[in-house]
Amino acid sequence: MxxxxxxxxxxxxxxxxxxxxxxxxxxxxxxxxxxxxxxxxxxxxxxxxxxxxxxxxxxxxxxxxxxxxxxxxxxxxxxxxxxxxxxxxxxxxxxxxxxFLPGALGFDPVAHPVDPELASRVLWFDAYVENVDRSWRNPNLLVWHRELWLIDHGASLYFHHNWPRAEAAVHRAYRGAEDHVLAPYADGLAEADADLAPRVTPDLLTEVLALVPDEWLTAADFETADEARAAYRNHLSARVANTADWLPQGGAA
CATH class of the missing domain: 3.30.200 (Phosphorylase Kinase; domain 1)
Structure with missing residues (x-):
């Protein structure tokens, strides 16, 4: 944990x-x-x-x-x-x-240009987890010690708010790409896809899901934490196996 x-x-x-x-x-x-x-x-x-x-x-x-x-x-x-x-x-x-990152600055795309490779990897990740909360109005990015840090992912994984329809969401296209604060820099989505997608294995997802406290997983929808973890793992495994369905246009390798 x-x-x-x-x-x-x-x-x-x-x-x-x-x-x-x-x-x-x-x-x-x-x-x-x-x-x-x-x-x-x-x-x-x-x-x-x-x-x-x-x-x-x-x-x-x-x-x-x-x-x-x-x-x-x-x-x-x-x-x-x-x-x-x-x-x-x-x-x-x-x-x-x-x-808490003391002295961290809110991300400003003018003051803090981002390397295209990093921007592409962040956009790929946000598309995968359906994070629509990384817009230019609310980047949810910090700059600390000259490095880019990702924060605030509570609005991601939109599918888990309606489990009966979660299977249909596996193939849902990412709806936050046009408004994504790093989209202007992300010209290497195909390369990011080729590198990151194979790394998201069932074993990796199992490792991550084990970190979620049982009581949060059983607060709604599931009777047991194991049942909840299996549902998340199955959904996220199916989604990463079909990156061409949801990656922004021109991004899939």
Whole structure:
């Protein structure tokens, strides 16, 4: 499983998007951006964060380290914002923590030109996991120590919000390509496809899925975590076997 830490202080909310993440300090002396299970998107957003984040890491894309963040709602008692207090009350137990990158800058395509090979690999990855939340309006990319870091994958894996129709989504074309912030740089999609697709094996997916806490996987749709992991693995294996169906036009090798 992911490393587990305990939140000891709620520092401040990050008022970006609808999930109201917050910065917290933990008992390992680390500082994390917390994604809460009690937020509107629920545990499925945390499942997507782990699957996509850890898969991206294994494909050599940079993602801040993830942890399972145990939260006692009592840490929110001194928080003056009633919305935050309610969120913490509804998020007791295992939540997701993403390592806070101090001094990181939000990605600006003018100030931070991206190598075409890296841009192509990120676009391939986002197309695979159906991440429509990497637009120029909201890149969900950080620049830290002059390197590009991927964050916020909770809106990915759209298929898991409707499992009865998930099989049809295996072949669904990626709908975020035209709006993708790195699309202007990504001129090597065929090369990215040839390199990355063979690396996404059932064994790799099994390794990644093992990192997702059981309680998030059984919060909806599935009676057992093993049943849930098998469903995710089958879907993602079928999708990567048919990259020509969903990769942006001209991208498949």
């Amino acid at each position: 992911l490393r587990q830490v305990t939140a000891i202080r709620y520092v401040t909310p990050l008022r970006e998007g609808g999930s109201l993440p917050g910065v917290v300090e933990a008992d390992d002396l680390g500082t994390y951006v917390a994604k809460f299970r009690g937020a509107g998107q629920g545990p499925k957003a945390l499942v997507a964060e782990v699957i996509c984040g850890e898969l991206a890491r294994r494909l050599e894309l940079r993602v801040p380290p993830l942890v399972v963040l145990d939260i006692d709602p009592v840490i929110g008692r001194a928080e003056p914002d009633q919305e935050v207090q309610e969120l913490l009350r509804n998020s007791g137990g295992a939540n997701l923590g993403m390592d």
